[in-house]
Amino acid sequence: MSTVKFPAVLRANVGGAREVEVTGSTIGEVLDGLVGTYPALREQLFTEDGELNRFINVYVNGQDVRYLDGRATAVAETDEVRLLPAMAGGAGWGWEDGIVGLAGGVGGSG
Amino acid sequence: MPKTYPELLREARTEVREVAPAEADALRHRGGIALIDVREASEWDQGYIPGATNVSRSYLEQQIEGAVPDRDTPVVLYCAGGVRSLFAGQALRAMGYTDVASMSGGFQAWKSQGLEWTQPAYLSDQQKQRYSRHLLIPEVGSEGQARLLDSKVLLIGAGGLGSPAALYLAAAGVGTIGIVDFDVVDLSNLQRQVIHTSDRVGEKKTDSARRTLTALNPDVTVVAHEEMLVADNVERLIAGYEVILDGTDTFETRYILNDAAVAAGIPVVHASVFRFEGQLTTFVPYEGPCYRCLYPTPPPPELAPGCSVAGVLGVVPGIMGLLQANEVLKLLLGIGDSLAGRLLLFDALATEFTELRLRRDPACPVCSDEARAAREAGTPLPVAAASDGVFTLGAAR
Numbered sequence: 462m463s464t465v466k467f468p469a470v471l472r473a474n475v476g477g478a479r480e481v482e483v484t485g486s487t488i489g490e491v492l493d494g495l496v497g498t499y500p501a502l503r504e505q506l507f508t509e510d511g512e513l514n515r516f517i518n519v520y521v522n523g524q525d526v527r528y529l530d531g532r533a534t535a536v537a538e539t540d541e542v543r544l545l546p547a548m549a550g551g552a553g554w555g556w557e558d559g560i561v562g563l564a565g566g567v568g569g570s571g
Numbered sequence: 572m573p574k575t576y577p578e579l580l581r582e583a584r585t586e587v588r589e590v591a592p593a594e595a596d597a598l599r600h601r602g603g604i605a606l607i608d609v610r611e612a613s614e615w616d617q618g619y620i621p622g623a624t625n626v627s628r629s630y631l632e633q634q635i636e637g638a639v640p641d642r643d644t645p646v647v648l649y650c651a652g653g654v655r656s657l658f659a660g661q662a663l664r665a666m667g668y669t670d671v672a673s674m675s676g677g678f679q680a681w682k683s684q685g686l687e688w689t690q691p692a693y694l695s696d697q698q699k700q701r702y703s704r705h706l707l708i709p710e711v712g713s714e715g716q717a718r719l720l721d722s723k724v725l726l727i728g729a730g731g732l733g734s735p736a737a738l739y740l741a742a743a744g745v746g747t748i749g750i751v752d753f754d755v756v757d758l759s760n761l762q763r764q765v766i767h768t769s770d771r772v773g774e775k776k777t778d779s780a781r782r783t784l785t786a787l788n789p790d791v792t793v794v795a796h797e798e799m800l801v802a803d804n805v806e807r808l809i810a811g812y813e814v815i816l817d818g819t820d821t822f823e824t825r826y827i828l829n830d831a832a833v834a835a836g837i838p839v840v841h842a843s844v845f846r847f848e849g850q851l852t853t854f855v856p857y858e859g860p861c862y863r864c865l866y867p868t869p870p871p872p873e874l875a876p877g878c879s880v881a882g883v884l885g886v887v888p889g890i891m892g893l894l895q896a897n898e899v900l901k902l903l904l905g906i907g908d909s910l911a912g913r914l915l916l917f918d919a920l921a922t923e924f925t926e927l928r929l930r931r932d933p934a935c936p937v938c939s940d941e942a943r944a945a946r947e948a949g950t951p952l953p954v955a956a957a958s959d960g961v962f963t964l965g966a967a968r
Contacts, residue, residue: 468916469846469881504874516870523927543927545914547822547866548843548850 463491465542474501483542488519489532491542505546516547580654587660589675592684595647604645607638609659610678614651618690620681624709628655631662638709642667649674649681692717698790702744710906716744720790722903723747725812727800727828729780730754731888732818732842734766736896741784741791743900748784749794751808752776763885800824802956805831814899815839818892822869829854829862830954833938834946838909840898842891844883847919849891852910852929853898857938859911864932868955887919 462482467475475481476499483498485491492513496503508514519526520543526534536542574582590598598604599622606623608615615625626634628650639646646668648656656673663671674681682688691713694702698716705711711719724745726733729752740748754776756767771779777795784793796808805827809815815832817825817839832839833856841862842851854861894915901907916925936942936952945952 469848505870514870515867516874518865520927523925525928525930528930543925545927547869548845 462538463536463540463542465491465495465544468543468545470548471502471505471544471546474505475499485536487532488521488526488534488536488542491536492519492532506544518545519543520545580657583657583661586664587657588672589653589657590647590672591675592681592686595649595672595674595681596686598645598647604647605639607635607646607648607659608678609648609650609656614678616691618678618682618688620649620678621687621689623649628659631659632666635663635666635668639668643669645670645672647672647674649677651677652679653677698744701788701790705743711904715904715906719744719900719903720746722814723749723812724899724903725749725751725809725815726818727751727815727824728818729764729766729776730760730818731763731844731883731885732892732895733816734764734780735889735892736816736818736899737766737780737784738787739893739896740899741788743896744788744790745899745903746790747792747794749796749808749812750777750780751796751798751800752780753797753799763883763888765889800828802827806835809835809837812837814902816895816899817841818843818888818895825862826869826954826956830937832856833861838902838911840895840902840910842888842895844888844891845881847884847887849887849917849919851891851894851898851915851917852913853902855902855909855911857943859909860929860931861935861938863937863954864935865929867932867936884919887917890917890919 462484464480465483466480467478472478481495481498483491483494485494492506496506505517506514513519513527513532521529521534521536521540526532595606599606599620606620608619608623608625609628609631610625611627611629612625619625624638626638646663648659648663648671650656650659653673653675654677656677660671660673678688694713694716698720699706702716705716706713722745724740724747726737726748729737729750733750733752737748737750756764756771756774756776756779758772760767761769766783767776767779768783775797777793777797781793781795784791798804798808800808801824809828809831815828815837817828828839832854836856838856839854840851841854842849853859898910901909912929912931914927914929916927917923918925931938933939936954942952
């Protein structure tokens with residue numbers, strides 16, 4: 462069982478969990494296991510072709526799996542997996558208390 | 572038996588090797604030595620040898636171990652005329668320094684032989700007092716302080732992150748602080764936007780920020796950019812600034828800022844916060860990844876999680892904003908290791924920092940070698956850009 466940690470912005474997709482234990486010997490298996498348990502994550506994680514979306518990064522022990530072996534990256538029991546989606550840093554997501562939507566400019570501050 | 576001054580001097584000469592200024596200069600250029608100026612600070616202020624460290628004779632025994640921790644480091648001492656440095660040499664030998672030399676003729680001989688010397692940056696008496704705790708740090712000193720006073724930093728937003736950062740950057744003596752913000756102070760801002768005050772609700776944030784910062788430090792010039800950062804003005808807004816502190820934006824402005832900052836070669840110190848969590852990294856063009864290396868495209872709006880009022884514990888932007896200010900100061904001073912290529916996550920509930928490794932994408936449409944060459948040739952590579960909030964592949968600006 463490796464531990465998958467979720468940033469606060471993704472927790473709504475996993476029933477509010479800060480972290481969950483998932484079985485799997487590769488990142489692909491871990492992510493498939495996650496999506497099986499939390500279907501709301503599927504769209505966040507994968508394209509229709511099953512590729513990892515470019516707006517989310519997956520790290521194993523702090524290293525981006527894209528620069529390891531991608532879905533085939535081996536995951537050991539004690540490894541820590543983190544999912545980190547792109548974050549607007551401002552208004553679009555309610556990061557800070559921004560005041561404009563995705564189409565707006567910035568200058569209004571958080 | 573009491574000794575006369577000439578006897579003491581003779582004795583020192585037999586114990587401490589002397590080197591001529593030309594030899595000291597050769598050693599200085601070869602490196603691997605510690606060049607110590609043992610004159611008083613007031614003499615140092617009149618000029619010194621580049622690369623030297625000032626440890627005045629009166630504090631030598633107290634401070635030399637801090638300046639030269641390894642007793643086997645070759646030490647060359649100098650003073651004004653070559654006498655005080657001889658006696659200083661004796662003291663260092665008594666402390667166990669194995670290779671100590673004194674420069675004969677001192678700084679006067681050095682200057683008269685036309686060797687290179689420099690003068691410390693000018694700071695007024697008031698500035699010396701104000702920044703005294705900086706001047707005591709060898710990595711800052713009067714040279715670094717003068718650099719800060721001469722530097723220009725742009726803050727995108729005078730909000731939760733920008734407020735603490737601006738306060739400390741102004742206190743540190745960053746000479747020009749630009750602020751891009753078109754908002755006015757709201758009562759709900761005051762829980763964390765500590766640059767503003769209750770009696771300024773409804774006031775322009777740039778005005779409020781300027782009042783606070785110039786009251787804190789009159790050395791600081793605050794430049795208000797009371798407008799939204801958009802594709803049409805980004806180049807003009809960031810021009811002339813050395814570092815950008817980015818706190819608040821949408822995906823659209825994030826990419827606009829990233830692309831323009833990479834093209835202009837300006838580092839961007841980014842942070843964002845959400846409830847009890849914060850994240851921080853420094854994008855240094857061509858040294859570490861840029862934002863597009865991490866995320867070439869944003870999520871579609873329907874997948875952008877979160878809500879418009881997520882809330883944040885007030886200290887979280889305070890902590891992250893100060894970490895941003897720390898990154899800015901290091902970049903301006905050219906010291907330490909920046910967060911380029913590293914993403915720092917902070918979890919206030921667990922009081923936990925986590926570091927993730929970020930990498931440059933060799934195929935990045937903005938900061939790869941190919942992208943840079945294409946941009947410099949006037950034919951930038953296409954990147955995903957927003958129009959009415961929808962990102963599509965278009966030409967980079």
